[in-house]
Each structure stands twice: as structure tokens, then as C-alpha cells.
Amino acid sequence: MTHRESRRQTFYMYLFISPWILGFLVFALYPILSSLYYSFTDYDIIHPPKFVGLANYTEMFHNDLFWKSVVVTVRYTFISVPIQLLLALGFALLLNQKIPFRGFFRTAMYFPSMVSGVAMSLLWYWIFNPSIGLFNYVLSWFGIKGPAWLMSPDYALYALMIMSFWAAGSGMILFLAGLQGVPSSLVEAAKLDGAGRFRIFLNVTLPMISPVLLFQLIMGVIDSFQVFTQAYVMTQGGPNYSTWFYVYNLYTSAFKEYRAGYSSALAWVLLIVVMLFTALIMKFSNRYVHYEGGGRK
Amino acid sequence: MSTIPAAGPTASPSVTKRRRKVDGVSIASFAALIVTTFLMLLPLFFMVSTSLKSKKELLRFPPTFLPDSWQWSNYKEIFETLNFGQMYMNSLIIGILTVVGTLLSSALAAYGFARYRGKGSNFWFMLMLSTMMLPYPAIMIPQFILFSKLNWLDTFLPLIVPAFFGSAYNIFLLRQFFSTLPDELFDAGRIDGCSEFRMWRQIALPLSGPALATVAIFAFIYSWNDLLTPVLYLSSSDKFTLPVGMSSFTSSRFRIPPWHLLMVASVLAMLPIVALFAVAQKRFVEGIVLTGIK
Numbered sequence: 001m002t003h004r005e006s007r008r009q010t011f012y013m014y015l016f017i018s019p020w021i022l023g024f025l026v027f028a029l030y031p032i033l034s035s036l037y038y039s040f041t042d043y044d045i046i047h048p049p050k051f052v053g054l055a056n057y058t059e060m061f062h063n064d065l066f067w068k069s070v071v072v073t074v075r076y077t078f079i080s081v082p083i084q085l086l087l088a089l090g091f092a093l094l095l096n097q098k099i100p101f102r103g104f105f106r107t108a109m110y111f112p113s114m115v116s117g118v119a120m121s122l123l124w125y126w127i128f129n130p131s132i133g134l135f136n137y138v139l140s141w142f143g144i145k146g147p148a149w150l151m152s153p154d155y156a157l158y159a160l161m162i163m164s165f166w167a168a169g170s171g172m173i174l175f176l177a178g179l180q181g182v183p184s185s186l187v188e189a190a191k192l193d194g195a196g197r198f199r200i201f202l203n204v205t206l207p208m209i210s211p212v213l214l215f216q217l218i219m220g221v222i223d224s225f226q227v228f229t230q231a232y233v234m235t236q237g238g239p240n241y242s243t244w245f246y247v248y249n250l251y252t253s254a255f256k257e258y259r260a261g262y263s264s265a266l267a268w269v270l271l272i273v274v275m276l277f278t279a280l281i282m283k284f285s286n287r288y289v290h291y292e293g294g295g296r297k
Numbered sequence: 298m299s300t301i302p303a304a305g306p307t308a309s310p311s312v313t314k315r316r317r318k319v320d321g322v323s324i325a326s327f328a329a330l331i332v333t334t335f336l337m338l339l340p341l342f343f344m345v346s347t348s349l350k351s352k353k354e355l356l357r358f359p360p361t362f363l364p365d366s367w368q369w370s371n372y373k374e375i376f377e378t379l380n381f382g383q384m385y386m387n388s389l390i391i392g393i394l395t396v397v398g399t400l401l402s403s404a405l406a407a408y409g410f411a412r413y414r415g416k417g418s419n420f421w422f423m424l425m426l427s428t429m430m431l432p433y434p435a436i437m438i439p440q441f442i443l444f445s446k447l448n449w450l451d452t453f454l455p456l457i458v459p460a461f462f463g464s465a466y467n468i469f470l471l472r473q474f475f476s477t478l479p480d481e482l483f484d485a486g487r488i489d490g491c492s493e494f495r496m497w498r499q500i501a502l503p504l505s506g507p508a509l510a511t512v513a514i515f516a517f518i519y520s521w522n523d524l525l526t527p528v529l530y531l532s533s534s535d536k537f538t539l540p541v542g543m544s545s546f547t548s549s550r551f552r553i554p555p556w557h558l559l560m561v562a563s564v565l566a567m568l569p570i571v572a573l574f575a576v577a578q579k580r581f582v583e584g585i586v587l588t589g590i591k
Contacts, residue, residue, distance in 0.1 A: 012493050016409025017421060019402045023462020031439035044441060076494065079559045094330045097323070107578075111341060114570045116522035118540040119563035122547065123344050126556050134343050140359075166340065169584055178584040180432045197322065226432050234543045246524075247434045250401055254438050255529060264438055271435040278430055278511040283322045 040266035056265035069249035080161040081220040089172030096179045110169035118231035124163045153242040178212035210289040348560035384542040392520045399516040406463045407471030429465040467512045474508035498515035511584040
């Protein structure tokens with residue numbers, strides 16, 4: 001590339017990406033940095049911020065609601081994300097066979113994912129009604145007396161997990177795409193070597209789709225660290241703070257109690273945890289995830 | 298069929314491409330499929346049937362699966378009592394403008410990343426990718442303060458304007474697509490004296506219809522379903538979007554929430570998404586696969 005050509009390329013690259021750079025500076029970088037600053041201040045949005053050092057962070061670690069929100073969010077994530085992934089993978093495996101009405105089944109499984117978060121929350125709020133709801137009625141067919149679900153501090157979080165399984169269909173689409181990328185020659189070769197269905201899945205299919213699995217794991221964890229809609233619409237964090245999710249806690253302290261400084265500290269902890277988690281999963285997965293054509297990059 | 302593997306190009310990309318003998322495992326998995334499908338569709342069915350029940354039938358136990366008398370008037374009532382039409386319009390306006398902004402800005406940035414190798418292009422590209430991981434709650438407070446200083450509270454602007462500056466997922470998706478366009482096209486354009494901007498508009502964009510459609514669909518769905526952002530910014534009820542308005546119905550305004558009407562709202566809120574899915578199923582699948590957006 002000549003010097004002139006390279007300057008020309010640089011010029012046009014920046015010209016085309018300049019709207020994004022501007023947006024990045026104003027809507028991402030500036031907010032990140034200023035929330036770092038706010039996190040060291042006492043700030044109620046109306047009066048100017050007052051520097052308080054690490055006070056917000058020390059308060060956080062002594063705040064019961066903060067710990068409650070961490071426990072709720074982590075429990076929800078650790079239980080619901082793996083099950084969602086297993087369900088999505090299971091659906092995909094079922095649908096990746098030559099079966100009648102495959103298109104119908106695929107659409108039917110995906111359909112719930114088209115219901116928006118709020119509509120889904122309203123629907124399931126109604127379904128989980130302890131006395132006249134559909135869920136406990138269906139359970140009663142099997143002789144099970146269902147709990148009070150969203151009205152019960154012991155069961156509300158589980159109710160939200162069950163609801164999240166209903167939307168496993170979009171993950172299924174990702175897995176289906178991954179499964180269809182598995183070369184059939186590999187499967188045939190394994191069959192010739194006498195491998196059974198389970199072995200083929202474990203030693204051929206699973207390694208081949210492990211990048212999809214990893215991607216969904218990361219996105220699933222990041223998403224579920226940010227649960228808000230369900231808590232806002234269905235439970236308002238209750239009963240007895242049993243669904244007091246991290247972002248709901250952040251939202252209340254920022255926009256109900258107007259504690260922008262303290263909530264900015266919460267925001268930064270979330271940001272760091274999400275980054276750490278992403279890095280951790282990426283690192284850990286290097287050993288297990290198979291990328292076609294050798295290592296990553 | 299025999300167990301000898303078929304030679305030559307495979308007709309179908311699916312793993313089990315040859316007809317297998319129907320055995321226990323396939324029957325069991327087909328049964329599992331039917332049961333799960335039933336369980337997945339049951340809540341949806343219940344949503345539609347509840348939307349057609351009368352207020353009295355709503356509270357009956359056990360719940361009826363089909364309404365005794367079909368209250369089609371519910372679908373009229375919601376527009377008369379709950380200011381539903383206004384919210385629907387608000388959501389549509391915001392959704393459409395978001396799509397326009399996202400398409401324009403993301404296609405520009407994606408073109409810049411795909412077609413030019415300038416100084417620092419890797420740095421900016423990696424930076425762009427890393428913003429995909431950025432949680433919105435982590436930046437919403439300073440954004441809120443910024444928009445309140447601009448006097449944009451209780452307007453649609455905070456929901457629309459950021460879309461005009463590109464979003465990482467869509468830039469990435471379009472960049473992947475633009476990279477596949479053959480260089481010869483652009484060389485030919487250059488020889489004909491086409492400006493760089495015109496090449497973007499008259500060569501790259503017309504060839505990228507499917508990718509642009511995917512971006513448009515997902516930008517619309519995201520805006521249509523978003524709750525957190527409009528909850529922060531919209532305070533007067535005539536500005537509410539569908540998600541904000543619908544979530545407000547469960548609050549203290551009603552002693553017993555009108556569930557039949559809320560189910561009407563849910564059904565109607567779902568319609569545009571279902572319609573998009575019906576006309577562009579392939580783009581849907583593509584979008585989910587390429588970006589992992591759900």
C-alpha cells in the first residue's frame with residue numbers, strides 16, 4: 001500500500017465510523033467515566049456531587065439489601081442459566097432429526113420467545129395465581145398441591161426461573177444452527193467405528209458445538225445478571241425481598257431514593273463482575289471448546 | 298436402506314440424513330417433543346383464551362380453557378378504557394425511528410470497518426466489539442443525568458437519539474456482510490468516478506437487503522420490548538410505550554387488575570413481532586444465529 005493510499009484509507013475509515021465514535025464517546029465512554037467519579041461522591045442529582053472517597057463502597061459491603069440482591073441474582077443465574085441451556089440443547093437435538101412436522105415443532109418452540117418481557121411477565125403472573133391460576137390447576141391433575149408461587153418468599157424466585165425456561169426457544173435456534181454445522185462425514189465415520197448414539201453425541205457433536213454452548217453461556221450469564229423486567233412487573237422485588245435482583249436494587253436506589261453516588265458504585269461493581277465473568281469463562285473454556293481450524297485467532 | 302454410508306454430496310445438512318429404522322429411541326423422543334410442545338403452547342393458548350373471557354369468567358376455578366361466551370368486545374374495550382391506542386402509536390413511532398437511526402448509523406460504521414484498513418482500525422473495531430458486553434444498567438445513571446441536563450426527560454428523544462449513533466451488534470453483523478461483497482464491484486465504481494459515499498449508497502446498501510432486514514427486525518423488536526429505558530424517561534401517561542403502560546396496569550390503579558384486558562394487550566403487543574416472523578422467518582433465524590440476540 002502506498003503512503004497516499006494508506007492515508008486515504010484511514011481518512012475514509014474515520015469518516016464512515018465517525019458517527020459511531022461520537023456515539024461511543026457521548027453515550028458509553030462519558031457515562032462510564034462519570035459514573036466512576038459519581039461512585040466516589042454523595043450525589044442526589046439535584047445538588048452538586050460531594051466527594052466522599054470510598055464511603056459508597058464500604059456502605060455497600062455493610063448493606064443487607066446489597067448482599068440480598070447479590071444472593072438472589074447469583075442463585076437465579078446458577079440455577080436457571082444451565083437449565084435453560086440444557087433445555088435449548090435438548091429441544092435442538094430433538095428437532096435435528098428427520099421427523100414429521102419439523103417446521104411446526106420448531107415454530108411452536110420458538111413462539112414463546114416472541115412474547116415481550118412485560119407481556120410474558122403479566123401472563124405468568126396470572127398463570128401463577130395461587131388460587132385460580134393455570135399452573136396450580138395443571139399441577140392438581142397430578143395430585144400436587146402447588147405453593148403460592150409469587151406470593152411466597154420461598155417460591156417466588158423459582159417461579160421466575162420456571163418462566164425463564166419458557167423462552168428457551170431462541171437458544172434452541174442457535175443450537176440448531178450449530179448442529180447443522182456438524183459435518184455428517186464425522187458422524188458417519190463414528191458410526192462405522194461402532195459408536196452408539198450417546199458416544200457420538202459426547203465425542204463428536206458436543207465438541208463441535210462447544211463454541212455455541214460457550215457463547216450462550218456467556219450471554220445467558222450476562223443477561224441474567226441484569227434481570228429487571230420480571231422483578232419490576234411481577235414482584236417489585238418481593239415478597240420479603242426474595243426476588244430483589246441486583247439491577248432492581250440499582251434501579252430503586254438510583255431512581256426511587258435518588259442516591260446517584262451509591263448506585264453508581266453499584267453500577268461499577270456490576271460492570272467489573274460482568275467483565276471478570278466474561279474473561280473467566282473465555283479463559284476456562286480454552287481447554288474445552290473446540291474451534292475449527294485449531295486454536296482461537 | 299442399508300447401513301453403507303452414502304457417497305457423494307450430502308443432500309441435507311442434518312446429521313441424521315438417512316432414513317433410520319423407527320426404533321424405541323425415536324418414538325420416545327417424538328413423544329417427548331409432543332409433550333414439550335404442548336407445554337410450550339399451553340400458556341400462549343391460555344393468553345389468547347383469557348383475552349376473550351368476560352370479567353366474571355376470569356375468576357372462576359378451575360380456569361376454563363375456552364371461554365363460555367367469546368367476548369370479542371374486549372378488543373374494543375381496551376382502546377376505550379386504557380388509552381391503549383396512544384401507547385401503541387408511541388411504541389410504533391419510537392420503534393420505527395429507532396430502526397431508521399440504527400440502519401443509517403450502523404451501516405455507515407460497518408462499511409467503514411469492512412472496506413477500509415486505516416491506522417487504528419483494529420483498535421476501534423475491538424473497542425466496538427467490547428461495548429457489546431457493556432451492561433446498560435452500568436451506564437444508565439450518567440446517561441439519565443446527561444439527558445435531564447438537555448431537558449429531554451419525558452420526551453421520546455432519549456429512546457431514539459442514541460440509535461442514530463450505531464449499536465455494536467448491528468455494526469458487527471453488517472460489517473460481516475459487507476466484507477463478503479466482492480472488491481471488483483467497488484474497483485469498478487471507483488474507475489467510473491463514484492465517490493466513496495455513493496459507493497456505500499448505490500453499491501453496498503442495495504446488495505445488502507437481507508442483512509439490513511435482519512438488523513431492522515431486531516432493532517424494532519428490541520425497542521418494542523424494552524422496559525427499563527422508557528420507565529426511566531417517560532413519566533406522563535400519554536407518552537407511555539406499550540411495555541410501560543402495560544406494566545402500570547398491575548399497580549394500584551386497579552384493585553383487581555383487569556386480567557382479560559391485560560391479555561388482550563399482550564396479544565396485541567405480540568402481533569407486530571409475529572407478523573415480522575411470518576414474513577421474514579429466515580431473517581429471524583439469521584439474526585439470532587449471527588448475533589445471539591434473543
